[in-house]
Amino acid sequence: MPRLQDLEPAPKLEHAEYKQLLRQWQHDLLSLQQTALRAGARMIVNIEGMDAAGKGGAIRRMVARLDPRGYKVYRIGAPEPWEDERHYLYRFWTRLPRPGELVIFDRSWYGRVLVERVEGFASKEEWQRAYREINEFERMLVDDGVILKSLWFHINPDEQLRRFESRLADPFKAWKMTDEDWRNRSRWDDYIQAAEDMFEQTDTNHGPWSIINANEKRYARLAAIRAVTNALVEAADPDQRPARLHMPEF
Template sequence: MSNNASAFPLRQPPQQLSDDRAHPQIGTKAAYKARLKRGQHTLTHVQQSYYHQQRRALLVIEGWDAAGKGGAIRRITRKLDPRGVHVYPIGRPTPEEQGRHYLYRFNTRLPLPGHWTIFDRSYYGRVLVERIEGFASEQQWQRAYREINEFERQLTDDGVRIVKLFFHISADEQAKRFSERLHNPHKRWKLTEEDLRNRARRDDYERAINDMFAQTDTLACPWHLIQANHKWHARIAAIDTIVSALSEGIDIAPPPIDAQVVALAEAQLDTVFSSD
């Protein structure tokens, strides 16, 4: 039975994971760098528009362990004004947070006007790791689909633009990256017992992820599936998706310069301003 009676209409069909789906790649490093530079440049203009228009954005980043979420976030934020973007890596709740509703710690980290918030993992942990590991009862995680949809509806009704990305890698690619981490002294810290336990239950997680898509892939807040077997492509796809989603229906052109500023500058700097 659907838990979405009072929530957004769902997309049909919703996203679904598949290791058989093609994972595109970018041919050369030069092509990757050019596309990355262009995407980051545009993303900076979008951020500036959100600042000037006092708009808010929430980026929700989910995905498999070792899917490249951290590397993508670094590329997303690298050229942004750090004063206007906040990245929150989501781990286990603190003792204070454990005594409250699971959405509490996300409510306290929502973006201010003109700002962006990025959740590196998110409140969707309720229907993923908390479901699989038994940290939430079946009644709790089943109820969470409706709670999350209503939470996102409240945010969008209040003007927050939400972009949800899921980074998908195949089981074979994940095994390759785990092995690389294990044998690289500078990456070994990234591989944990929890990662390996999660991999042992990959089938359970895949079912939970597909259930999450089926229940929360809404028309207003859709999931964007990032095919991430090839890191260069995943980073470009993530940036392009964010640019497209945050630009829709929004004027991202630079705001006009203040006429009084122009007059003062021409008087004090002995220069003539041209809008060309």
């Protein structure tokens, strides 16, 4: 069943309201991070989504108030030659969180069934097999005690074009734009189909997806922090949860 076309509109948030909510949610996430550090918990957050959907900005807000000793962010691009000689999951095995650590993957092992599928870097047999491999990998992580959350940031084609043009007009952001961005945009429908197939095959109880309408950046940033915070709350021992959390609605 398609999911992206049925997303609810993202609400607009005024600057003052957004700032207040952001502080509260960041405080909650910090409190839970400190609880997790004491308890030796481990968490992985996978960040995926369309180009220019605001993934990097959301990650920056997510970690802004966290203890830097307790998290790592890995930006996953094309594999190095020595990585390409190994199984595609190898470079994630070597970056798994240690006790008390949150690891955020900016792009993740789902690249196997997204960009590698669409751009032909993986054969049809390889990316079709990857659904099972990913599910088994995630099941193994969760069985070993890892808290796992995957987030998809989604924008519509018109908003993506507006952000592309905005970047090109800003000398401090123009560097973000490459020919690859425009090529990916030309294959929009292929990426949407790949994403829908990915949700269908890999949205499981142990590895759930949260799809975030990112047409409004402020809302998307808050929604991402909320999803991670909620996952930590659900996984935490009730006796070890922070005494006071805000967790406001928006």
